[in-house]
Amino acid sequence: MNAALLVLVVLAIAVLAAIVVLLVRARRAVGSLEEPPSTIAPSPVAVPPEPTTSVEDSEESAATSLLDVDLDTEPTYRERLGRSRGLFGTLRSLRGRRSLDADALSELEDVLLRSDVGVATTEALVASVRRAAEEGTLDGGDGLLEALRTDLISILTVDPAGIPIDRHLSTAVRDGHVPVWLFVGVNGVGKTTTIGKLAARESAAGRRVLLAAGDTFRAAAADQLAMWAERAGSEIVRGAEGGDPSSVVFDAIAAAGARGADLVLADTAGRLHTKVNLIEELKKIRRVADREPGEVTEVLLVLDATTGQNGITQARLFGEAVDATGVVLTKLDGTARGGVVIAIQRELGLPVKLVGLGEQADDLVIFDPVSFVDALLEA
Numbered sequence: 001m002n003a004a005l006l007v008l009v010v011l012a013i014a015v016l017a018a019i020v021v022l023l024v025r026a027r028r029a030v031g032s033l034e035e036p037p038s039t040i041a042p043s044p045v046a047v048p049p050e051p052t053t054s055v056e057d058s059e060e061s062a063a064t065s066l067l068d069v070d071l072d073t074e075p076t077y078r079e080r081l082g083r084s085r086g087l088f089g090t091l092r093s094l095r096g097r098r099s100l101d102a103d104a105l106s107e108l109e110d111v112l113l114r115s116d117v118g119v120a121t122t123e124a125l126v127a128s129v130r131r132a133a134e135e136g137t138l139d140g141g142d143g144l145l146e147a148l149r150t151d152l153i154s155i156l157t158v159d160p161a162g163i164p165i166d167r168h169l170s171t172a173v174r175d176g177h178v179p180v181w182l183f184v185g186v187n188g189v190g191k192t193t194t195i196g197k198l199a200a201r202e203s204a205a206g207r208r209v210l211l212a213a214g215d216t217f218r219a220a221a222a223d224q225l226a227m228w229a230e231r232a233g234s235e236i237v238r239g240a241e242g243g244d245p246s247s248v249v250f251d252a253i254a255a256a257g258a259r260g261a262d263l264v265l266a267d268t269a270g271r272l273h274t275k276v277n278l279i280e281e282l283k284k285i286r287r288v289a290d291r292e293p294g295e296v297t298e299v300l301l302v303l304d305a306t307t308g309q310n311g312i313t314q315a316r317l318f319g320e321a322v323d324a325t326g327v328v329l330t331k332l333d334g335t336a337r338g339g340v341v342i343a344i345q346r347e348l349g350l351p352v353k354l355v356g357l358g359e360q361a362d363d364l365v366i367f368d369p370v371s372f373v374d375a376l377l378e379a
Helices: 002-034 055-065 082-087 102-114 119-134 140-157 191-204 221-232 245-259 275-289 310-322 340-348 369-377
Strands: 178-184 209-212 235-237 263-266 294-304 326-330 352-356 364-366
Touching: 082 369, 102 119, 102 140, 119 140, 119 340, 140 340, 140 369, 178 191, 178 245, 178 275, 178 310, 191 209, 191 221, 191 263, 191 294, 191 326, 191 352, 191 364, 209 221, 209 245, 221 235, 235 245, 245 263, 245 275, 245 294, 275 294, 275 310, 294 310, 310 340, 326 340, 340 352
Parallel strands: 178 263, 178 294, 209 235, 209 263, 294 326, 326 352
Antiparallel strands: 352 364
């Protein structure tokens, strides 16, 4: 009995010792998880600083940067006409070729058509080059490109009567009158942005500009123009949404006369229920804008260069309705095919006065025909 009791005591002691060992090992294991090795310093936790500007401030700053105007620095056509230069690359590759064949003229025709020059204008240009080739006055590929350059520059600089094409924006008015520039075109072509950029440019040139929010049919159109006016440092006159656009333009011109403004830039609607209504409304605005003290010196048709030949249709529609004096061709950089510039001039007799070569205010520039053509044809 005593021997059996002794055995039980020994076993109990052994079990307790085993339990103690297990507990010690477990505690050490837990400690190693809680504390990193002493040889590795913990990485400091960076606390982000408090934001100093709100999201609205950031958007305001980004949008305002679009209006940083440097009148002495303009973008080059060679830099911005990426798509158009690419299309004319086939023709530029003709340089150095000693002789020309039917394939060269076929390439010329194909490039012009794909560049949105239009069928009629393309046929005229190809016929002119073919005549020169038949007369033996072309000196290989270089001669073809020089003949094409001469024809393109002639189309863009001289009208059919031989009179040089005037591209300047007029502000010449009778004493006591305020010059008015009307902007027409369908929605989405960039009328509001164009007005904002021009307001910035004219303000930077020292003129006091007043904007007329004449597009009362598009939701938020007046709000967008008001934002541009504020950033350009210009004044604005607006009416109720859905109100009479002609009344807004008339009130803006009257305010410009009373406040001594130098120029009125008037926005107009780009879409009504029918084309007839839109055209009649634009005609009315045109008549009202010419009432004292206003004097319309420019009616600028704004077209999106990326629409190609559709722009010709728009130009015909608006040009006849409001007696347009010129075209503002937006988005000529990027994916636009620049041949539409040539088609507008030759087929409609409307000079392209301004082109958009980017998003900044100083990317809206007076159209330079020679620089434009050279950017297409020079290597």
